[in-house]
Amino acid sequence: MPDFLLNALLGGIAVALVAGPLGSFAVWRRMAYFGDTLAHSALLGITFGLLLGVNLNLAVAVGCLLLALILVAMQNNRFLATDTLLGILSHSTLALGLVCVSLFSGTRIDLLAYLFGDILSVNIGDLITIWLISLGVIGALIWLWRPLLSITVHEELAQVEGIPVNKVRTALMLLMALVIAIAMKVVGVLLITALLIIPAAASRRLTHTPEAMAIVASVLGTAAVGLGLCASYFWDSPAGPSIVLAATLLFILTLTKKQVL
Amino acid sequence: MNDATLIRAHGVGVIRNGRHLLKNADLTLDAGKIVTLIGPNGAGKTTLVRSVLGLIKIDEGKIECAPELRIGYMPQKLHLDASLPLNVERFLLLGGPARVNLTEIQQLTGIEKLSKTPMQLLSGGETQRVLLARALLRDPQLLVLDEPVQGVDVSGQSALYALINDIRKARNCGVLLVSHDLHLVMATTDTVICLNQHVCCHGHPDKVTNDPAYLALFGAGLAETPGAKPQVALYQHHHDHQHDAHGNVVKGTVGCSDSCEHNHHA
Numbered sequence: 001m002p003d004f005l006l007n008a009l010l011g012g013i014a015v016a017l018v019a020g021p022l023g024s025f026a027v028w029r030r031m032a033y034f035g036d037t038l039a040h041s042a043l044l045g046i047t048f049g050l051l052l053g054v055n056l057n058l059a060v061a062v063g064c065l066l067l068a069l070i071l072v073a074m075q076n077n078r079f080l081a082t083d084t085l086l087g088i089l090s091h092s093t094l095a096l097g098l099v100c101v102s103l104f105s106g107t108r109i110d111l112l113a114y115l116f117g118d119i120l121s122v123n124i125g126d127l128i129t130i131w132l133i134s135l136g137v138i139g140a141l142i143w144l145w146r147p148l149l150s151i152t153v154h155e156e157l158a159q160v161e162g163i164p165v166n167k168v169r170t171a172l173m174l175l176m177a178l179v180i181a182i183a184m185k186v187v188g189v190l191l192i193t194a195l196l197i198i199p200a201a202a203s204r205r206l207t208h209t210p211e212a213m214a215i216v217a218s219v220l221g222t223a224a225v226g227l228g229l230c231a232s233y234f235w236d237s238p239a240g241p242s243i244v245l246a247a248t249l250l251f252i253l254t255l256t257k258k259q260v261l
Numbered sequence: 262m263n264d265a266t267l268i269r270a271h272g273v274g275v276i277r278n279g280r281h282l283l284k285n286a287d288l289t290l291d292a293g294k295i296v297t298l299i300g301p302n303g304a305g306k307t308t309l310v311r312s313v314l315g316l317i318k319i320d321e322g323k324i325e326c327a328p329e330l331r332i333g334y335m336p337q338k339l340h341l342d343a344s345l346p347l348n349v350e351r352f353l354l355l356g357g358p359a360r361v362n363l364t365e366i367q368q369l370t371g372i373e374k375l376s377k378t379p380m381q382l383l384s385g386g387e388t389q390r391v392l393l394a395r396a397l398l399r400d401p402q403l404l405v406l407d408e409p410v411q412g413v414d415v416s417g418q419s420a421l422y423a424l425i426n427d428i429r430k431a432r433n434c435g436v437l438l439v440s441h442d443l444h445l446v447m448a449t450t451d452t453v454i455c456l457n458q459h460v461c462c463h464g465h466p467d468k469v470t471n472d473p474a475y476l477a478l479f480g481a482g483l484a485e486t487p488g489a490k491p492q493v494a495l496y497q498h499h500h501d502h503q504h505d506a507h508g509n510v511v512k513g514t515v516g517c518s519d520s521c522e523h524n525h526h527a
Binding site for chain 1: 311339344348351356395405
């Protein structure tokens with residue numbers, strides 16, 4: 001196997017592993033649109049990273065974190081419905097990112113690579129970053145598992161039972177921002193949410209407990225990365241979109257199984 | 262605050278968007294006593310409950326709380342996304358390590374056969390009993406029950422109130438109850454607080470039901486019940502619909518398969 005393919009596979013697996021549990025929460029808490037909004041802001045992070053000459057992964061992570069915090073603040077004193085708010089932020093940050101990229105960085109960056117991912121160019125440095133963040137986020141999710149599940153079921157009940165709901169909810173958003181920063185390299189800003197949501201949705205029909213759903217989602221995501229990269233290697237299809245399509249294919253396969261609750 | 266007092270709220274006011282949702286409300290909750298909040302929709306019942314629970318900030322007054330008070334809370338509704346695979350047992354244990362025996366609580370609330378049932382498949386009455394069980398697992402000193410009989414059929418309602426009454430006696434915990442239905446709760450309640458943004462009247466059920474403020478609020482509803490003795494009206498008349506604040510029938514609540522056969526004959 002050529003090196004670039006091995007790197008791509010390793011990077012993709014790291015992202016798929018963490019996307020399983022995180023994507024499950026995104027599905028349970030209906031955060032798909034939230035994920036999209038964060039992902040779209042990643043492009044803006046790239047621009048500022050290039051302008052300031054800092055590490056791009058770091059710039060994207062910080063950008064997403066900032067947007068996540070702004071969203072938390074705005075949701076707390078709401079004057080617009082959440083989906084309207086997300087719609088405004090999501091598309092305006094994407095538009096701003098596109099404008100900034102073309103104004104400030106000229107031809108220095110490959111816009112398509114950021115929009116649809118560039119997994120085949122993952123190098124050792126990227127791999128280390130991706131695995132560190134992935135394992136870190138998985139660790140945090142395990143540590144926060146019960147509080148996270150508890151606020152997902154009923155926030156007020158959780159608060160009366162002594163769980164610091166706002167802190168836990170903010171932590172989940174920050175973890176999502178971190179994962180988006182690493183997932184961007186794999187599938188690009190436009191397809192990140194797919195990598196979170198689709199394996200988790202496919203896993204739902206196969207499992208009976210929250211933990212099983214998260215783990216099976218990781219497995220399905222990993223399979224999708226493998227299948228997508230194979231397709232890309234043999235048919236020369238774009239890698240990121242192929243991975244998402246592979247996940248969709250797995251999801252469609254699970255539809256043939258009868259729904260269980 | 263004396264030893265038996267769990268929570269004392271004094272002059273509580275909650276203002277949102279320049280409007281008083283709740284004004285100058287007093288409330289004392291004691292161990293072993295049941296306090297029932299009644300009042301029309303929008304009267305601030307849930308606002309007062311949420312203030313007591315510390316879920317919302319109050320703008321006026323103060324709430325004193327016994328130190329390290331353990332509260333068991335039964336929320337009005339539980340909406341679980343169908344995508345979350347969660348059975349009853351897992352749901353019960355989400356509240357943290359149980360302080361009392363799980364099996365015992367499951368038997369007490371009559372949900373021992375439901376352990377492996379997905380939460381989304383429970384009926385209204387089963388959901389309420391599971392929520393009650395989760396509250397009890399904390400071995401609470403205070404039970405806060407927000408409309409506990411919602412979605413429960415009529416025979417189940419009185420059973421559930423009887424169960425709450427038994428629990429209060431057995432564990433000597435205080436109970437704060439929110440209710441729409443006066444007849445069922447009157448019999449077991451120690452204090453009724455009649456709320457309409459402010460406390461209209463409060464006291465023992467006998468006293469409150471003769472209070473002019475109470476009659477002004479619930480007069481239309483009472484006119485349909487036989488006599489002025491709602492505390493013994495437990496089975497004399499079951500509505501198959503609900504009234505709004507003006508005594509009009511609330512849309513969508515007419516007719517209920519379980520209550521029809523009881524209607525007016527029980």
